[in-house]
Amino acid sequence: MPNFKSRSIISITDLSKSDILHVLKYAEEIKKKPQLDLLKNKIMASCFFEPSTRTRLSFETAMEKLGGQVMGFSQAGVTSAKKGESTYDAMKIIGQYADVIAMRHPLEGAARRASEATNKPVLNGGDGANQHPTQTLLDLFTMKECQKKLSNLSIALIGDLKYGRTVHSLAEALTHFNARLYFVAPENLQMPSHICDHLKKQKIKFSFHDKIEHIINKVDIAYMTRIQKERFGDPIEYEKVKDIYVLTAEMLDKTKPNLKIMHPLPRVNEIATDVDNTKYAYYFEQAENGLYVRQALLGLVLGKLK
Amino acid sequence: MKQKPPKELRAFKVFAIKEGTVIDHINVGHAIKIIRLLNLADEKKVVTVGLNFQSKNLGMKDLIKVEKRELTPEEISQVAVLAPEATINIIRNYKVTKKFKAQIPELIEYVIVCPNPNCITNHENIRTKFHVRYEKKNINLKCNYCERLFVREEIKEYKNN
DSSP: OOOOTTOOBOOGGGOOHHHHHHHHHHHHHHHHSOOTTTTTTOEEEEEESSOOSHHHHHHHHHHHHTTOEEEEESSGGGSGGGGTOOHHHHHHHHHHHOSEEEEEESSBTHHHHHHHHOSSOEEEEEETTSOOHHHHHHHHHHHHHHHSOOTTOEEEEESOTTTOHHHHHHHHHHGGGTOEEEEEOOGGGSOOHHHHHHHHHTTOEEEEESOGGGTTTTOSEEEEOOOOGGGOSSHHHHHHHTTTTOBOGGGGTTSOTTOEEEOOSOOSSSBOGGGTTSTTBOHHHHHHHHHHHHHHHHHHHTTSOO | OOOOOOGGGSOOSSOOOSSEEEEEEEETTOHHHHHHHTTGGGGOOOEEEEEEEEETTTEEEEEEEEETOOOOHHHHHHHHHHOTTOEEEEEETTEEEEEEEOOOOSEEESSBOOSOTTBGGGTSOOOOEEEEEEETTEEEEEETTTOOEEEGGGOOOBTTO
């Protein structure tokens, strides 16, 4: 059985299939039956070196819903990082005050570095463009919840697949569950080759597409992401693609009845608001599930869930 | 046909050394980088460098001779990261007593500067670590911190260089 006690959760690649299923099992239990006193007298340091609303509030609420306490900061400006203190030193000290650390940092690798500085478990809430493992876990939890299974699903990843860290981690994690993947993106924002190579090795079937309409009737999950204007050197290139990757209610006429639409949020215009009221929309439930997954992780790494 | 001069008349390209290490078959352009990486120039030992020598296997090669100094196993693996074809000759009393190929270790510490400008190792004083993976004939290097994957040719900077 996986042992999570005192373990840092830095990258989804650190988790085996049985680790992932173990977290999802406890998230499901907590969603059904809240555990109000599980982390009584435990303190979580919430160290957000760059602004984040959903992830930070979700971590902090998760801790408080388990009876624990939260201390920390929500921007680097108030820390000694401004005076030139290293992440290593800062996290070593914070680890002396807290029982567990949830952190986000603009630099890639900061969470791994933090986990070297302290023997308290570190939960990575995003390190630059690198990893955001709790997002991937909540995505998997949501897929399992809305499809009643996690294996052999047909999943479309849509939007910015080149720079989006969520879709990279998700694709990697789905190698454990024999997914059939459809990558829908403009050519210059397609899934990077090193991830495709990894999928090939794991014998995961995938294909590339440039229009949502080509695949939307085939899939169980449509995972939308935002195309960021700042990724385009030439604004004309952005104008060409910005409206192609917008999902509207009228595109959902002939889909599979079990289709669910997911999005890591925030969305801008890539899912029209008329989709919100269809039975396919599942992105708000997905965001809520972050709470249960983070509660499960906190309970596990603090040794209160086995 | 151009005639080769008899051996005794051939000018020495580099002198034979009595004790020390000869690093041979260095990919062209890497000898100076190795000298900087290993701080060979700062140790007051005699160092002879050969650049752009003819080589049967490599076409051209660089070469370094360091007198009165044997490389440590860690230094040898650092050489391998820069010059995977290099051979190391340990010389005692003018004779090659050991000759072997430098081996790239599974974990490369310190030597490589991560090419990702947003990697924390480029912002704070951290000893870099790279995990080595072999993909067919290519050597891929994964940064322990930012987790980016690089092919060897993408590594442009080394420590001290």
